[in-house]
Amino acid sequence: MHHAKLDTSSCPVPWWLPDRQIQTLYGALAAPTGRLSFIRDRVDTPDGDFLDFDWSAPGLIAQPQAHNANTLTDSTPSGLSHSELIAKTAATRWMSDQDKTVLAQSGPGTQALLLLHGLEGNSASRYAQSIAQHFRARGWVVVVAHFRSCSGFENRLARAYHSGDTQEIGFILDTVRSMVPNATWHAAGISLGGNALLKYLGESGDQSWLAAAAGISVPLDLVAAGNHLSDNFFNRHIYCRHFLRTLKSKVMAKAQRFPGVIDIVRISNARDLRDFDNAYTAPMHGFRDAMDYWHQSSSKPWLAHITTPTLVLNARNDPFLPEPTLPGPKDASPHVLLHQPSSGGHTGFVTGMMPGNLHWLPNRLARFFAEKR
Template identity: 30%
Template sequence: MFSNIRENSLLSSCFDNDIRMPIIQNNKYRPPFYLFNQHVETIVPSALRKVKGVNYRRERIETRDDDFLDIDWIQNDNSRLIIASHGLEGSSDRPYILGIAKLFSQNNWDVLAWNCRSCSGEMNKKEFLYHHGFTQDVEEVVQKARFHNYKEIVLIGFSMGGSLTLKYVGENSNNLYPEIKAAMAVSVPCNLSSSSKMLALKKNKFYQNRFMRKLDLKLRAKNEQFPGLLEIKPWKDFNSFHEFDTHYSAKIFGFKDAQDFYDNVQCYPYLKDINIPTLILNALNDPMLTGDCYPKNIAEQNQNISLELTKYGGHVGFLQKKSPYTYAEERAFEFFNNKVS
């Protein structure tokens, strides 16, 4: 099952000897031949990949601000737990979360996959939804996990979930719970301003429009839940996420505009403070990332961070030939097994 790990890994010997390599240029990962560009690499795994055999047990937890989160467990009395965070408008049922859940649960790990507010199939109770830096909900989930007395906990996040993961371990660097041993982020927009500019490009507007269309439906439902809360505009009236976030996200969360919102919620400023082993896996052909989304300077300065850059992979893609798991999933399994007992 793990032949691809052995073939693709550049770091197994380095991790075994506890040698740090902050920036890893991975030239070995190659997608299957039919994934011939960054868009196909991104869309096919999201739309067509099926992961079977994952059976969650759902639990609803009440948040401290009188809302709720739906979390999904796979528990087999293991002492190790992986907490998985999904991307923007995703859920615990996305294939990249299911892949992690299946791989780890079949190999002596318990799994907790959680859903951001409004992402579990039921609208949340508060006036707001969630965002890339809404780490108060990560804390709620971690606190629930600690109640089960796991000896070792690791965190993984994909795209927005990666941003939540990195910001959480960075902002809590001085008081991180001792059970949390390592973290990983995949296809993470470390700099939201840079990412929003990439999404505004004509060649990438498909992704931007898909996100805005889905969020538009939720915001309309939220406005029905709280009449007069928002000035609803058709999502097609916005030319960019910057405009969308200035009109909605910034106002909902009390920021001046989109730039103020991005500057305050993104994970980038917190990367320098991370003090547990952390792997960031970003593809250089990711249609949603550019600039500081690839935090090379920080990885060079912070020996706790390894930044792995692949030539291919798209956004949360990383499909592999002859493997049921993506390179990101197998890489996570390798990384975390080298960081916990």
């Protein structure tokens, strides 16, 4: 029986980022990166909600086309000013019909990349910016799909997003393909987005039309990752607190709009991701509790069913996922390449002299995609 290949070559993390926590935090909060601006398209979902897609492509100009014309503004109850909204993501204006025509006319030689962000991420996240900038500079179409409640706008429904929502991933993929039908499409998911993407690929089998895919710093075993984030002292007080600050405020806002649907007492008392998923994510999305949600949504059991050429990149010192739970070659299909460098942290992968850069990750993705053409 054929199994996945394992690559343990290193990410050359610099000496001044000596451990997993510093590598993770510096990569997420301080590593230098430019700012690529996007054009935003809003697409209605079959259940009456919407998703926001941030696009950058040859022929698209992200700046507003006239003074106050088509400028991205917030008409939802969150009440953000234009400048506040732009600061939250990297979109500058809404997509026009002319923009859609430009995308649709992209030729058969066009290379395209869909990015799926991690928990509470968006198109301004450093990892998304570093990847998007790399591929756009080489002429690719790049689109960042925002999960519900992550685009700076309040969504219409009480539900949000979760790690195993493969139906949503399918809708996202169909949407971007319909916008640029002649392109050769690739997809990369980071952390939560990577888990949903890998699970989708495993469920889809040979039905996927993607040329290649990648999952980056994926919490493949959500039970192990969720417990580790919730029980480890540093993780609980640093990472959980960071995520809960925005998660809880968004859900409390939903509770005001949907009285009686959300248990606001349990939400307000949540002190880690397990508490939050028990109080909101699991019951809102049809799971019994956090453990049921984590167990059913983990992508690791689906790696053996993937037929799309797929890179699964996890640093062995990722603070979100205990190293012993990382998959080995027997856990994945021969279409999967497991790359497990010793260092890099969680979505960090910072390299270079101080102040460092985030070039290693997009270069790794580009090399993998090029090998699969």
